[in-house]
Amino acid sequence: MAAMDLFGRRWALRILWELRAGPLGARALLARCEGLSSSVLYQRLRELTSSGIIASSADGYELTRLGTALGHALRPLDEWAITWAQEQEHNDQ
Numbered sequence: 001m002a003a004m005d006l007f008g009r010r011w012a013l014r015i016l017w018e019l020r021a022g023p024l025g026a027r028a029l030l031a032r033c034e035g036l037s038s039s040v041l042y043q044r045l046r047e048l049t050s051s052g053i054i055a056s057s058a059d060g061y062e063l064t065r066l067g068t069a070l071g072h073a074l075r076p077l078d079e080w081a082i083t084w085a086q087e088q089e090h091n092d093q
Contacts, residue, residue, distance in 0.1 A: 006051060011036050012044050013074070016053065016063070020071050025060035 007013055011033060018024060018032045030041055045061060048054040053067040063071060 006047060006053075009044065009047070011040055012048065015041070015044055015048065016067060016070065017074075019054060019061060019063050019067070023057055023059035023062035028060065 014033055015029060018029055026041060030036060030038060052064055054061050055064050
C-alpha cells in the first residue's frame, strides 16, 4: 500500500512520466509540468529518490531500474486513458 500512497500524491506519476525518455533537470521538469510548484517538485523528487524509483545524476533526475519497470507497468494504463478520452470526446459530439 505504500507504493499506492506515493503514486497517489499529486504530480508523482507526472514526474515519472516525464522522465520516461531520459534524464531531466529540475527546471526542465517544472517547464513540462505546468502548474507544478518548485517546492512540491523538490518534495516529490526527494520521495521518489528515497524510494529508489528515481536517482540523481549529472544530467538531472532519471528512472532507476525499478522506475523503468514501473513505466512499463503504466503503459497499459496510458493506453486505457487514450481510449477513454476518445470515447468521452465521441460522447460529447
